[in-house]
Amino acid sequence: MKKLASSKIINVIFSLLLALLLAAYVLSIKNYSNSNSSNSYSSLVPQKKATLTVPLTFQYNSDDYVIVGGSSSVSVNVQGSSALVTAAKNHNDITASADLRGLGAGQHTVNVALSGVNSSLTAAASPQTVTVTLAEKNSAKKNVQVNYDESKLANGYSVTDTSTDVKSVTVTGPKTNVDAVSYVGADVSLDKNTKANVTQSVKLTPYDKDGNVVQASLSQTKANVKLTVSQSQSSKKVSLEVQASAGTASDYEISFDPSSVTIYGTSDTLSSINSLPVSLDLSNILSKTTKSVTLDKPTGVDQLSDQKVSVTITPKSSSSSSSSSSSNKN
Template structure:
């Protein structure tokens, strides 16, 4: 009986071991089959690599600081299925950012974080860290100055008036840059040989005292500017010349105050004029007379420096009589 019982126990143990071994074998075969199928499936999907350039944004205390000398983009290397990589390149939903919150003024090296990457893709930023300088933020109000290249204005023309709808702007940025700004220029882009009035939206740029551009942020980037152009006038000083409308010039001594006037007009017109004639009525003048005469503007002359002059007319007979009287008086005095 003991031998029979012992035999049954041995058979049970043997059967249990065989069952365990058989289960392990089946499980390993199943895992191998799944692994093979998975690898076969993966091998059927082509993979692709690509590099995408994405904008780099910064998180920082923009009320107190500005960023100096930081990169604006980073490269992102992606790898995965061809379809997903192509979609990532076309839609470019990937974004890169660097967190500087809680950091103060100075230079900092921070990690680049990626977002918007499909979970089935592998991706890494290049570079994975960036060096950024935080500078103390400053701001100031600066005057706007209209400026243009006057060599592009046609010969014979000049700007007689200039207006801008923006007279001042606020510049902000690193304190050293803001302190360097002398003015903000409204730069008007002129065509060569400009003759007519100009009206355009001029770009605003901050400049230092030497006229070099300064990198700052402006509260406005453009100003509406108008330039008024007029044909420039030449000028010439000429002598006044008496001209008798009646009577004889030879019978009078004539003087003008002022004796010259300045005439304005085109250079061609002025070149043809050497004196300015003044018409005088010399009839019935028997003694020294002073008159105020209105000058006539010659044809082609746009303007005169003086509209009226004073003229003194002295009959020569009066001068002769005065001289003779003086001579007689002198002779009488000598004989006495």
């Protein structure tokens, strides 16, 4: 009986060991199968690489410093499934940043960090570090000056007036740059042979005294500008011509002071005017008379050098009588 019981115990132990070995074998086979299945699935998904250009932003104390010479973008190399890489290229939600917080004025080399990368993609910035300079911030108010190319105006035309809704802007940047800004230009683009008034929304640009662009930030980047374009004004001196509204001019000696005036207008208008008529009422003038006369501005004339002239009117009969009287006395 003891020998039989001992034999049963041995069989039970042997059965347990065999069961454990079978379980271990099945588990290893299952893991191997899953591993192969996963690898097979991965090998079936098409892989793709791409290089994206993404914006680069800087984190820094913008109240006290400005960035000098920093790049505005970096390249990002992405790799993964074709669908995810294509989606990244189409939407490009990836952004890059460089952290300069806590750093002072001077040149610094910092790492580029990426965000917005799908967890199933691998991505690396190129370059992985950027070198930028922090400069102490300065600002000053500068006047806006309207610029345009006079050679684009038609012959005989000129800009007689300019206006802009922005008179001055605040220029911000490194002190040396801000100090170098002489004015902020509102650059108007003209078509060839421009003859009409021009109204444009134009970009504002900081310039130094030599007309070179200065790297600086502006509180306002655009302005609305208007140019008044008209035919260039010419001038011409013309004599004064008596035009009697009453009486006969030939009965009088008439002189003007000044004897001629200068008229202003377009060359086309002035070419047809050789004298300026002065309307005079010669009725009831029996003796030498001097009076002031207001001149009429001819059509097309913009301006007269004199608005009024003095005219002296002497009756010829009176002059003859005076001469006879003087001879009789002698």
